[in-house]
Amino acid sequence: MRPRSSLVLLGLGFSLFAAPALAAEPKPAAAAESSKPVAEKADKPAAGKAPKGTAKPAGEPVFDPDNKTAISKYNDTILKGNGKYLARDFPAALDIYRGAIPLAPKNALGHYVVAETQIAAGNLPEAEASLAQAEANSDEKNAALRVKILFLQADVKERLKRWDEAKTAWQLYSDYAAKHAGLGFAPSAASRVQAIDDMLKQEKAYVAVRERIAAEKNAPPATPATPPKK
Numbered sequence: 530m531r532p533r534s535s536l537v538l539l540g541l542g543f544s545l546f547a548a549p550a551l552a553a554e555p556k557p558a559a560a561a562e563s564s565k566p567v568a569e570k571a572d573k574p575a576a577g578k579a580p581k582g583t584a585k586p587a588g589e590p591v592f593d594p595d596n597k598t599a600i601s602k603y604n605d606t607i608l609k610g611n612g613k614y615l616a617r618d619f620p621a622a623l624d625i626y627r628g629a630i631p632l633a634p635k636n637a638l639g640h641y642v643v644a645e646t647q648i649a650a651g652n653l654p655e656a657e658a659s660l661a662q663a664e665a666n667s668d669e670k671n672a673a674l675r676v677k678i679l680f681l682q683a684d685v686k687e688r689l690k691r692w693d694e695a696k697t698a699w700q701l702y703s704d705y706a707a708k709h710a711g712l713g714f715a716p717s718a719a720s721r722v723q724a725i726d727d728m729l730k731q732e733k734a735y736v737a738v739r740e741r742i743a744a745e746k747n748a749p750p751a752t753p754a755t756p757p758k759k
Contacts, residue, residue, distance in 0.1 A: 603632040603639075610642065619650040637667040641678055648685065657685050672705075676713040679705055687721065692729060696722050 592602040600608075610625035623646050630639040640663035647656035660682045667675035683698035699718040706713025 601632075603629055603636065606632065607638065607642065610646075614642075614646055614649070617649075619646050622646050623650075635666050637663045637671070637674055637678065640666060641674065641681075644681060644685075648681075653685055653689055657682075657689070660685060672709045673712050676702070676706055676709060680713065683718070683721070687725065692725050696725055699725075 590605075591599050592605065593599040594601050594603075596604055606625060606629035610622045610629065613619075613622035613625060623643060626639060626643045626646060630636075630643070633639065640659050644656040644659035644663060647653075647659060660678060663678045664675075664682060667678050669675075679698070679702040683695055683702050686698050687695040689695075699721045702713065703715045703718035706715040706718070
């Protein structure tokens with residue numbers, strides 16, 4: 530079964546991963562869907578700009594942990610990681626994203642972007658572990674992110690060829706997407722489960738053929754028939 534590119538997964542909801550929209554995290558999903566980048570809003574000064582009436586030491590950026598009067602250090606760090614990811618410098622992106630997680634360890638976004646980067650770098654087992662952390666820290670407050678985490682979990686399990694786990698994960702994604710219209714693609718899960726079932730049937734048929742060929746190969750040569758005496 531041919532694995533799908535992580536870039537396709539990013540296309541599923543790149544609004545959560547692209548630099549402008551990440552400035553909106555961890556605000557509610559409705560804010561993340563706004564077509565206007567948060568950095569352009571009057572009440573969201575860019576990183577490095579001090580709120581009105583606040584003295585800012587020379588050369589030191591001003592951050593707001595609540596991401597209201599200025600960008601939070603967490604979001605600013607994620608944005609820097611995005612730049613490295615888009616430049617395909619995955620080791621540097623991972624270092625930056627991992628540096629963001631201690632700033633907000635309960636924020637699922639950091640674990641999610643780490644997983645995306647690990648997938649892009651070909652480290653599926655590590656990505657699976659990161660997604661488990663992302664899933665554990667996601668909830669209904671950010672359903673748009675959680676649905677992407679569930680999608681990626683199912684996809685990674687399928688790539689790792691853990692078929693039963695993959696089918697269960699796809700069903701979980703399908704159920705969640707069905708409850709949150711517009712955030713996911715529930716029918717895609719059904720098609721993936723069907724593809725897995727078809728592949729397993731095909732593999733089972735191949736097993737029978739391989740066993741027959743092996744048996745024929747290992748069988749002792751037939752004893753030539755003794756010609757009848759004249």
